[in-house]
Amino acid sequence: MKEELELLRQMVRIRRFEERCAELYSSAQIRGFLHLYVGEEAVATGVLSELDPQDSVVSTYRDHGHALARGVPMDAVMAEMFGKVTGCSRGRGGSMHLFDASHRLFGGNAIVGGGLPIAAGLALGHLMRGEPRVVACFFGEGAAAEGEFHEVLNLSALWRLPVLFCCENNQYAMGTAFAKEHAAADLALRAGSYGLAAWSVDGMDVLAVKESARRAAEEIRAGGGPCLLELRTYRFRAHSMYDPERYRDKEEVAHWRDLDPIDRLRNAMRPEFTDDDLAALEAEVAAEIDLAVATAEAADVEPVADLTRFVTSEVTP
Amino acid sequence: MKTTYREALREAIRDAMRRDDRVFLMGEDVGSYGGCYAVSLGLLEEFGPERVRDTPLSESAFVGAGIGAALNGMRPIVEIMTVNFSLLALDQILNNAATLLHMSGGQFAVPVVIRMTTGAGRQLAAQHSHSLEGWYAHIPGLRVLAPATLEDARGMVWPALCDPDPVLIFEHNGLYNLAGELADDAGPVDITRAAVRRPGRDVTLITYGGSLTKTLAAADDLAAGGIEAEVVDLRTLRPLDSDTVLECVRKTHRAVVVDEGWRSGGLSAEIAARIGEEALYDLDAPVRRVCSAEVPIPYARHLEEAALPQTASIAAAAREVVRGG
Ligand SMILES: Cc1ncc(C[n+]2csc(CCOP(=O)(O)OP(=O)(O)O)c2C)c(N)n1
Ligand SMILES: [Mg+2]
Numbered sequence: 068m069k070e071e072l073e074l075l076r077q078m079v080r081i082r083r084f085e086e087r088c089a090e091l092y093s094s095a096q097i098r099g100f101l102h103l104y105v106g107e108e109a110v111a112t113g114v115l116s117e118l119d120p121q122d123s124v125v126s127t128y129r130d131h132g133h134a135l136a137r138g139v140p141m142d143a144v145m146a147e148m149f150g151k152v153t154g155c156s157r158g159r160g161g162s163m164h165l166f167d168a169s170h171r172l173f174g175g176n177a178i179v180g181g182g183l184p185i186a187a188g189l190a191l192g193h194l195m196r197g198e199p200r201v202v203a204c205f206f207g208e209g210a211a212a213e214g215e216f217h218e219v220l221n222l223s224a225l226w227r228l229p230v231l232f233c234c235e236n237n238q239y240a241m242g243t244a245f246a247k248e249h250a251a252a253d254l255a256l257r258a259g260s261y262g263l264a265a266w267s268v269d270g271m272d273v274l275a276v277k278e279s280a281r282r283a284a285e286e287i288r289a290g291g292g293p294c295l296l297e298l299r300t301y302r303f304r305a306h307s308m309y310d311p312e313r314y315r316d317k318e319e320v321a322h323w324r325d326l327d328p329i330d331r332l333r334n335a336m337r338p339e340f341t342d343d344d345l346a347a348l349e350a351e352v353a354a355e356i357d358l359a360v361a362t363a364e365a366a367d368v369e370p371v372a373d374l375t376r377f378v379t380s381e382v383t384p
Numbered sequence: 385m386k387t388t389y390r391e392a393l394r395e396a397i398r399d400a401m402r403r404d405d406r407v408f409l410m411g412e413d414v415g416s417y418g419g420c421y422a423v424s425l426g427l428l429e430e431f432g433p434e435r436v437r438d439t440p441l442s443e444s445a446f447v448g449a450g451i452g453a454a455l456n457g458m459r460p461i462v463e464i465m466t467v468n469f470s471l472l473a474l475d476q477i478l479n480n481a482a483t484l485l486h487m488s489g490g491q492f493a494v495p496v497v498i499r500m501t502t503g504a505g506r507q508l509a510a511q512h513s514h515s516l517e518g519w520y521a522h523i524p525g526l527r528v529l530a531p532a533t534l535e536d537a538r539g540m541v542w543p544a545l546c547d548p549d550p551v552l553i554f555e556h557n558g559l560y561n562l563a564g565e566l567a568d569d570a571g572p573v574d575i576t577r578a579a580v581r582r583p584g585r586d587v588t589l590i591t592y593g594g595s596l597t598k599t600l601a602a603a604d605d606l607a608a609g610g611i612e613a614e615v616v617d618l619r620t621l622r623p624l625d626s627d628t629v630l631e632c633v634r635k636t637h638r639a640v641v642v643d644e645g646w647r648s649g650g651l652s653a654e655i656a657a658r659i660g661e662e663a664l665y666d667l668d669a670p671v672r673r674v675c676s677a678e679v680p681i682p683y684a685r686h687l688e689e690a691a692l693p694q695t696a697s698i699a700a701a702a703r704e705v706v707r708g709g
Binding site: 098160212243 | 472
């Protein structure tokens with residue numbers, strides 16, 4: 068029950084955080100692209116609950132859930148969305164580029180597939196130092212069409228790199244449905260053909276995700292080489308904030324909304340976890356978000372004089 | 385007729401597809417999604433999925449396939465969502481499209497057209513905001529176009545398709561909503577020459593693409609202060625129309641180059657060098673450049689604005705060269 072409660076809290080945090088972000092986007096306090104993870108929370112939450120602080124994480128532009136579930140403080144994430152110097156990337160990255168060295172979050176990456184080679188390299192570092200670590204690398208099913216996916220899977224399997232590839236199959240790459248992207252339907256089979264252990268998981272069931280991540284991480288830490296999880300999920304909202312959603316019908320969205328991972332866990336926690344408990348959790352999360360917004364609003368922006376900092380390192384050789 | 389840059393491009397593609405059934409469009413989400421900047425909206429319905437082809441997220445594969453189809457008698461228009469993602473296809477563009485004709489001793493020309501969005505200004509941060517057209521302009525074998533007006537958006541696609549060699553078209557993201565009047569009979573334009581967008585006698589401002597609007601605004605500001613700036617729109621970044629640039633500089637004796645690309649090793653360096661090589665003794669002041677700051681473009685609005693050429697910085701540079709700053 069304690070474990071479930073933690074998972075529920077995390078998913079609710081991510082959901083409410085993003086709902087607030089959508090509002091702040093409408094009021095132009097958040098700009099740029101904003102890709103929401105609403106509907107997919109069980110994936111980040113389940114996988115990252117099995118990682119240790121010394122493990123590493125590589126994300127995409129749809130990265131709020133990964134950052135929050137990894138433990139990056141919400142006010143640092145919110146400040147980043149506001150472009151403030153107190154943001155986790157000092158306001159330079161924005162929504163798509165959340166970084167946090169202290170949580171070994173090596174970034175949201177806005178090039179589809181761009182994170183996979185980096186994950187392989189992070190894993191190589193762990194491997195060469197003999198550390199029993201895992202690199203969790205998140206990417207969409209669309210990324211599985213990029214050359215980098217194929218190159219990296221082969222390389223990682225060949226060198227037995229400790230990467231946990233987490234393919235978030237939310238059925239669409241922008242407006243392109245899975246079947247229009249991939250000739251072969253089974254991503255786990257495809258990964259298997261490169262010599263990885265790979266299987267599919269119900270990505271709307273956080274307990275199933277957690278259990279699969281636990282098994283995979285255990286094998287990887289034991290030196291078994293990389294694993295790939297195909298996490299079957301769905302984004303409830305638009306690809307980003309600009310998306311007329313001409314490519315899918317309302318019934319399909321409604322069907323998946325019925326599988327909402329938060330409702331599902333909450334229902335599994337009945338009757339011990341009462342409606343009052345839920346209300347208390349929601350209130351706690353709302354307070355955290357209010358504080359994060361207030362702190363972000365009050366924070367300073369980076370002085371323009373610092374524009375050219377961090378182009379190269381500040382220590383001279 | 386009233387139109388927008390986006391609609392003018394769409395009309396150009398539609399017109400080309402009607403004129404020549406070898407022409408087809410392919411790229412990510414060009415079909416049912418209508419293109420990530422909605423340029424191809426409606427074309428799937430009109431031409432069908434054979435000629436408006438959604439591709440997987442595989443830039444290297446579909447750009448290379450465009451090259452192959454061009455080698456085999458087709459006239460593909462390949463859309464890459466943005467120049468940032470074209471780097472995944474850079475190998476195909478440079479090592480195949482730009483070199484096959486030469487390596488094959490003249491046997492295999494590659495009549496492919498590759499369109500992509502470029503530029504910053506929408507707070508999309510460093511992986512979505514760069515202006516790399518200058519890199520492509522470095523490559524022999526390519527023609528590189530930068531339409532900055534409704535006429536050019538409408539008129540460049542067809543001549544690009546008629547070019548026997550690869551043509552890259554860069555569309556600045558800030559231009560798609562540009563609205564205005566376009567002649568009902570607007571059609572193909574010359575893609576070999578730069579254009580003087582505003583005549584002037586005191587200084588020549590040389591620019592292209594998304595910076596044209598800012599540069600024209602700067603010229604207006606300068607005029608209010610008694611400085612008559614000439615504005616040259618390069619239009620074609622490779623091969624460069626040096627003649628037009630030099631002619632203007634010889635007349636005004638002063639030049640400022642405005643480029644959203646980075647300064648070091650960029651297109652602005654090439655233009656300044658050509659002026660130095662060919663017109664040094666016509667100059668009354670050193671050539672100045674207004675480029676993006678040498679940083680990956682940041683997200684925060686004030687930092688992004690500070691990183692890009694702006695009307696004020698363009699006007700300030702022009703005043704400096706005119707008044708000896
Ligand atoms: C190399 C590259 N090509 C295209 C894009 C534009 N783009 C951004 S997200 C996206 C869809 C990716 O789909 P998927 O990998 O399934 O991830 P999802 O967005 O569904 O989480 C596209 C085409 C990009 N960012 N990078
Ligand atoms: Mg997807």
